[in-house]
Amino acid sequence: MPKPLTVAVLAGAALLTRRALRRRVRVSPLWPLPALDPPTSGRPRTRALRLRVAARETVAEGVVQLRLEGRDLPGWEPGAHIDLVLPSGLVRQYSLCGDPADTSSYTVATRLVEDGRGGSREVHEQVRVGAELEVRGPRNRFPLVEAPGYVFVAGGIGITPVLSMLRALPEGVNWRLLYAGRTRESMPFLAEIEGFGADRVTVVAGLPDLDGELADVPEGTVVYCCGPEGLMTAVAERFPDVRLERFTPRASAKGEAFELELRRSGRTLTVPADSTVLAAVRAELPNTLYSCEQGFCGTCQQRVLEGEVEHRDELLTDAERADSMLICVSRARSVRLVLDL
Numbered sequence: 001m002p003k004p005l006t007v008a009v010l011a012g013a014a015l016l017t018r019r020a021l022r023r024r025v026r027v028s029p030l031w032p033l034p035a036l037d038p039p040t041s042g043r044p045r046t047r048a049l050r051l052r053v054a055a056r057e058t059v060a061e062g063v064v065q066l067r068l069e070g071r072d073l074p075g076w077e078p079g080a081h082i083d084l085v086l087p088s089g090l091v092r093q094y095s096l097c098g099d100p101a102d103t104s105s106y107t108v109a110t111r112l113v114e115d116g117r118g119g120s121r122e123v124h125e126q127v128r129v130g131a132e133l134e135v136r137g138p139r140n141r142f143p144l145v146e147a148p149g150y151v152f153v154a155g156g157i158g159i160t161p162v163l164s165m166l167r168a169l170p171e172g173v174n175w176r177l178l179y180a181g182r183t184r185e186s187m188p189f190l191a192e193i194e195g196f197g198a199d200r201v202t203v204v205a206g207l208p209d210l211d212g213e214l215a216d217v218p219e220g221t222v223v224y225c226c227g228p229e230g231l232m233t234a235v236a237e238r239f240p241d242v243r244l245e246r247f248t249p250r251a252s253a254k255g256e257a258f259e260l261e262l263r264r265s266g267r268t269l270t271v272p273a274d275s276t277v278l279a280a281v282r283a284e285l286p287n288t289l290y291s292c293e294q295g296f297c298g299t300c301q302q303r304v305l306e307g308e309v310e311h312r313d314e315l316l317t318d319a320e321r322a323d324s325m326l327i328c329v330s331r332a333r334s335v336r337l338v339l340d341l
Contacts, residue, residue: 051068051069051073051135052132053132056129063110066108067106068107077168078144078168079161081161084133086123087122087127091136091296094109094110096108106138108160109188110123142224142245149174150169150176150224151214151217153178153226155179156180157188163192174218178204178214180208184203187205210234222243229246254274255331256273257271257272258270258331259335265285276328277337294328295329296314300327307333307337308332309332309333311325312331
């Protein structure tokens with residue numbers, strides 16, 4: 001009959017072995033085969049928060065401002081934005097336009113886009129005080145840098161990231177703002193903007209005269225622009241180094257047709273010239289995750305194994321672009337692309 005000490009030792013060894021096997025299987029369910037790298041798609045880029053809509057206010061014609069409350073929220077700097085996950089699951093990006101020192105709330109504003117893809121309409125028609133929304137971020141791809149002087153150009157709702165910058169500018173720095181909108185009634189935060197002084201701020205209802213307003217920009221001045229694509233293109237023609245903030249794709253996701261291999265799935269298909277990688281992939285793999293379809297949220301990010309990518313997103317870093325892509329907007333530069341799908 002085994003001695004009690006021997007039984008205890010054997011039982012303990014068996015328990016440790018079972019625990020080790022469970023840990024190993026969690027790492028690779030196909031063990032003892034080698035573990036595969038986890039797929040990139042659908043992995044949140046930042047942890048999600050659940051925030052309550054504490055206030056909702058119409059701040060201009062067609063513009064609604066939301067204050068989202070929480071506790072010990074991640075800090076942010078002027079120019080930052082958050083991803084707002086709407087009740088339908090759509091993800092949209094909105095610049096923060098509140099007080100960076102306030103760690104209990106985030107403030108955003110959104111304009112109703114009548115012919116848009118539904119995100120702004122959902123905010124305007126369905127999001128009410130008391131609702132809980134998932135928020136990701138903040139992230140900042142439009143930071144305020146140190147400079148001897150600044151020129152800001154904002155069109156309509158494009159004033160939101162610029163407003164937080166104006167509030168943060170140090171005393172004595174030279175700056176001016178050109179703020180344009182369809183009508184004065186459609187321009188949010190107009191009273192506060194005009195309060196900065198007519199010597200610094202030019203407000204235009206209608207098309208601005210860029211040649212006149214931006215004719216004498218001193219050397220070393222940093223130019224920021226946020227607004228409709230036409231306005232940003234016109235400013236970029238005058239100032240190639242302008243810092244831009246986009247919330248719509250800079251270019252169509254269409255282009256030349258190419259061959260696409262889905263390595264994990266063992267499938268090879270063609271991405272047509274008039275379609276997207278995302279559409280082609282979902283025709284084969286319907287459960288492939290996506291959200292914004294504009295290259296901003298990162299949900300559809302996929303690892304690239306072979307081929308050259310034409311990146312058209314506004315999100316990935318240079319390091320991320322070395323081995324991955326957002327398949328909703330980016331395409332292949334080469335005739336063939338291989339994804340880890």
